[in-house]
Amino acid sequence: MKTNPTSPSWDQVVAALEAWRKALREEPARGQGAAGPGSEEPAVSTVAEQYKRDPWAILVSTIISLRTKDAVTLTVSQALLQKAPNPVLLEALPVEEVARLVYPAGFYRTKAASLKKIAGILIEQYQQQVPATMEELLALPGVGRKTANLVLTEAFDLDGICVDIHVHRISNRLGWVTSSTPEQTETALRAVLPQQYWKGINALLVLYGQRLCRPVSPFCSRCVIRPYCKRRGVERSR
Numbered sequence: 001m002k003t004n005p006t007s008p009s010w011d012q013v014v015a016a017l018e019a020w021r022k023a024l025r026e027e028p029a030r031g032q033g034a035a036g037p038g039s040e041e042p043a044v045s046t047v048a049e050q051y052k053r054d055p056w057a058i059l060v061s062t063i064i065s066l067r068t069k070d071a072v073t074l075t076v077s078q079a080l081l082q083k084a085p086n087p088v089l090l091e092a093l094p095v096e097e098v099a100r101l102v103y104p105a106g107f108y109r110t111k112a113a114s115l116k117k118i119a120g121i122l123i124e125q126y127q128q129q130v131p132a133t134m135e136e137l138l139a140l141p142g143v144g145r146k147t148a149n150l151v152l153t154e155a156f157d158l159d160g161i162c163v164d165i166h167v168h169r170i171s172n173r174l175g176w177v178t179s180s181t182p183e184q185t186e187t188a189l190r191a192v193l194p195q196q197y198w199k200g201i202n203a204l205l206v207l208y209g210q211r212l213c214r215p216v217s218p219f220c221s222r223c224v225i226r227p228y229c230k231r232r233g234v235e236r237s238r
């Protein structure tokens with residue numbers, strides 16, 4: 001795992017990504033324009049806004065979001081949170097009912113079991129509150145670094161870098177880091193990315209990865225940060 005020895009112009013890269021996202025929000029009807037198809041924010045960000053940064057809502061939707069499409073994550077999160085807006089109400093539901101609500105999210109039975117256990121732990125150990133430290137979050141069933149970082153940043157406004165497959169892929173393509181796993185990418189980014197950008201980089205790159213810097217054949221011809229990109233590992237592009 002290595003970091004890039006030469007720092008890119010972070011301000012310019014982030015400004016270009018933010019301008020692209022702003023255009024995407026303002027021109028949803030266009031859809032297929034410079035920003036690419038679709039216009040929605042990552043589901044967890046939408047849930048965070050809808051539920052006024054409620055840590056329980058963010059933790060629930062983050063767990064549901066693993067290996068699940070945004071549209072499904074959003075619908076499932078809203079349905080589950082309507083029935084279980086706090087750990088006590090979720091704990092009271094039978095696990096089969098939780099699984100039914102989490103379906104069709106991927107691994108719905110496993111997620112339902114984790115959510116039930118988490119609700120019990122929060123009730124027993126944390127006065128029904130979601131803990132606000134990386135260590136405590138990682139101790140909860142089904143919570144990895146990606147989930148913990150997302151909860152810390154979205155719910156508690158703390159510094160963290162949430163690295164999913166999009167952030168991992170794009171950071172390597174851009175040449176910011178050279179790493180094999182999202183965990184390595186998180187460590188490498190913490191060393192090179194200015195801290196002021198830690199919290200926001202996930203939402204920017206996830207959306208960019210879904211719309212333009214796609215896994216197999218990225219839309220490099222429409223990319224707003226191409227001048228800053230080393231295009232490492234990109235064999236085919238559009």
Ligand code: SF4
Binds near residue numbers: 230
């Ligand atoms: S130039 Fe291509 S590979 Fe680089 S960030 Fe843009 S879309 Fe991704």
